[in-house]
Amino acid sequence: MDQQLSNKIEAHFDEMQEIRRHLHMHPELSFQEKETANYIANYYKTLGVPVEENVSGYGLIARIIGSKPGKTIALRADFxxxxxxxxxxxxxxxxxxGVMHACGHDGHTATLLIIGKLLWEMRDELVGDYVLIHxxxxxxxxxxxxxxxxxxxxxxxxAIFGTHLSSNHPTGMIGYRVGPMMAAVDSFDIKIQGRGGHGAQPHQTKDAIVIGSQLVMNLQQLVARRVAPTExxxxxxxxxxAQNADNIIADSAYLNGTVxxxxxxxxxxxxxxxxxxxxxxxIAHDCTIELDYRCGYPAVVNHEKETLFVRDVAQDICDVFEMEATMGGEDFSYYLEEKPGTFFFTGAAxxxxxPHHHPEFDIDEKGMLVAAKVLLTAALNYQLVD
Incomplete structure (x- = not known):
């Protein structure tokens, strides 16, 4: 990448770290991120960057218009x-x-805010427009x-680009993958309604635990016997x-899980x-089973052209490796269903x-520098892609 641009990013590391740590100290749960959204909005307003607030909730969109015509590139961070x-x-x-940033979203936000600041400073030289999705x-x-x-x-x-800081990969590495990278996420809740009774008279009951146990074993055969081995x-x-005293057969049982x-x-x-x-x-057990099966995020499917483009950009900045697909989920998938783009992992061990979602989760904050360099360089250089 351009050494001058790299130096500018590194010169803002202290501010990036300060932003990340502020957000880490003041986390907010999904759909409750009012103060976080205000912090982001105020950051842009102080710079003079136009920002749209309350987008479908607490979302924000900052737009930076370049002085020369070109493509419109979106970058996204969650918070x-x-x-x-x-x-x-x-x-x-x-x-x-009881609330913490245990997945790195504070780092994503800090990274994108600094990218936004640098783009704003460069606006008189910029080709194209840039959409910063928080x-x-x-x-x-x-x-x-x-x-x-x-x-x-x-x-x-x-085109749209995004990254996820990863405590599972060493700092200074970017993981990319063409095609399906993260899984579709579905979930289910099950209530089995049998008929309880005395533990000494099981013939008079419809044991919800036995029914549930057989159901679990039958469900486990779906992958083995209904899905091709190549998938x-x-x-x-x-x-x-299904909690009861030791002499009571369960009247009902509750199960949940994910697909x-x-x-x-x-x-x-x-x-x-x-x-x-x-x-x-x-039918087999003459019972009633209530099922709530919910289809969640679709799979993250990276576009080949944009993924290989980011790979090539990243090779001049850090080490690059091709990732295995992961069964984790990400709603960045919705953006990729609409526009060309790619989602990659940035090492920050x-x-x-x-691990992610652990009470002691943390990141190497130097990973934010790598993420910023790759995202900003990709956004600027994509203007040259046919």
Whole structure:
């Protein structure tokens, strides 16, 4: 990348770190990010950057118009936190009980704000226009992205780029992948209504635990016997609750879990066969089963042209590797369904490693520099792409 641009980004690292730590200390849950949104809006207003507030909730869109005609490029960062107690021993520990940035969204926001500042400073030299999407509620279905798309966040946009800081990868590395990169995310809640009774007289009952146990085992066969071995799918039952005294057979049981897929046809198959197993279990056990099956975020499918473009840009900045697809989910998928673009991972592994969504999660803040350099260079250089 241009050394002068790299130097400008690095010169703003202290400010980037200050922003990130402020947000880390004051996290807000999905769809509740009022003060975070105000902080972002005030940052842009202080610079003089036009910013649209309250986009489909607490979303914001800053627009920077270049002095010369060109493409319109969008960059996106999310800013919601998670319902987790921060257990790190650091000066910037969350000050909100039971809420913390345990996935790096504070770092995403700090990165994009500094990119916005630099673009604004360069506006008299810029080719094209730049749309900076600050998105609320990535962590909670239905997410903020779909509403922002409907509200016009991508109107006139030629391409969109986004990244996720990752504690799972070393700082100074970018992970890319063409095609499906992150999974579609569906979820389910099940209530089994049997007939309880005395533990010594099981023949007079419809044991919800036995029914639920058979249901779990049958559901586990969906991936093995309904999905082609060349495709990928996950079905996890994550909770099974039927609490009673030791002499009472369960009257009801509650289960929930998730289904993850990449292929749209496999996604349809999993839901259809899931419902058939529920229906069959009801008939076999003469019971009632209530199913709430929710289709969440679609799969993140990166466009080939834009992904390889970002790979080539990143090779001049840091180490680059081709990632394996992950069963994690991201509502950046909604943007990619509308416009060409790509979503990549930026390594930010701290000395004291903890996985994402963990009470001790943190990032190496130097990863924000890498993210900023790749995103800003990609946005500027995409003007030259045919």
């Amino acid at each position: 919601d936190a998670l319902p987790i107690q921060d257990e790190k021993d650091v000066p910037y520990k969350s000050q909100v009980p 998105q609320h509620a990535e962590e909670t279905d239905p997410g903020g992205a779909t509403g922002m798309v409907k509200a016009g966040a991508l109107n006139g946009v030629d 990928s799918a996950v079905l996890s039952v994550d909770s099974f609750v 993850r897929t990449f292929n749209k046809d496999v996604r349809v198959t999993m839901e259809r066969e899931f419902r058939r197993i529920i229906q069959g279990t009801e 701290p000395k004291n490693y903890a």
